[in-house]
Amino acid sequence: MLKNITLGQYFPGDSVVHRLDPRTKLLWLAGYITALFLANNAWAYALMLAVLIGESAAASIRPKTLLSGMKPLMFIVVFTAVVNLFYGTGEPLLKIWVFTVTADGIRRSVFMVLRILLLVCGAFLLTYTTSPLALTDGLERLLGPLKKLRVPVSELAMMMSIALRFIPTLIEETDKIMNAQRSRGANFDTGKLTERAKALVPLLVPLFVGSFRRADELATAMECRCYVPGGNRTRMKVLKFARRDVLALALCAAMLAAVVLLRRV
């Protein structure tokens, strides 16, 4: 059951998107999100959707896989849709008690849902096609200039890479403990809310104990290899911009320009 959560998971592959420099992909995502918030009409949203579909095709990630990652966020999406429905101004189409639904509200609600979907799917595409290691490497390099301002960039990057690295491990561990407790008759799936909350104790206690144990082991292992925060390490794989990166960034700029132009339509 939990295995289906693909949040922050990396799908190894050899597509063009996989081979892009992580810095390019990070900048792409930043550009994509900016464009998404600049978009204000149907044409712009259509363009953003087309870009996402094109990108996932280039990454050979199936839309089904992409959407399955959305499942845990469905509540937020539905909630946003409903709230925005009543936020519009103009002629009321429908009146329920003190709430009014307007054409503007419907438009707003559809755009909001699209925005969240595209935002999250865009971010998923990044983590699906970039290994956590490459991702933090890219982030560290991109934020490198901040080191001059004494921002602990490499420490932050290390923390992020550890956190990302352990998401799948924690999910696996949760699954294992759930199965062990289920084998002893624990019931996680049915019952009243209070019963279900109580049923989480047998899951959370071992999970916490395990996390502390693992953190301790990891710290020891890192110290054994003489890890010093911020130490000047050289890299085994030096990041290099290739021609495809330049091309990708040019496409990103074109997308941003197009969205800005479409704002006037």
Add this chain to the structure above:
Amino acid sequence: MPILRAEHLTYIYSQGTPFQKTAVNDISLEIEAGELLGVIGHTGSGKSTFIQHLNGLLKPSAGTVYFEGRDIHADKALLRQLRFQVGLVFQYPEYQLFEETVFADIAFGPRNMGLDEAEVRERVSEAAAFVGLDGKIFDTSPLEHSGGQKRRIALAGVIAMRPRLLILDEPTAGLDPAGRESILGNILDYRDRSGAAVLLVSHSMDDVARLADRLVVLNRGRLALSGTPAEVFDHAAELREMGLTVPAATEIALALKERGVALPESVYTTKYLAKLLCALREGEGPC
């Protein structure tokens, strides 16, 4: 009638994603009451996935599991009852301990069964006795004990449900030799006194050779070999090909035979090998 029967079990992980993998491929087997069935296989051979089907944690992609003749997935309410009948002890079960006291942790299963407090108390004491735990530690925290002790507590937590089939996934992994012996002894004790069937997943050929009545060998999700230990360990070459070894005694017997010592087939326990070797030097006096 066998206590548990698996028919053509197949399980596919992450169906429809790039990670799709057939972990269990068309496995059929039967377990009789009172029997100790050893399951051996290389890491990743599908052993752990397979056993999770037997108490209904995983639903097979194809095939059926029958417990006492009934399809375990036929009725949802029965499935939970089944978990008490088929006790599954996972690898490193000590990581599942969570209660404040040892007593409460062992009592978790029986309490989930809805037994009254007197019955729970009796079962906890009985289970603790089976695994050699002293009643004095009942009020201590399960987390403050040593690794071997924690494993005993976890094992008692499953035995307290009085399962008719006890499944153990590598129960001796990471224990010292004395700890291994005593845990295996506890398991045999439980089998002998309750008449339950035991399914033992193990990496240690010596252990399964000594203990199991019957062996099955899994390789890449398929049932590669099955039979008595003698029958299985006669296929030394095939086992090696699957990345498995044969018991040390078999290894020695085979090497001796190659050098022209007259030994019979199917030597797989140290005891039997020692007896044979003693018989060989009978002429030279007692050994």
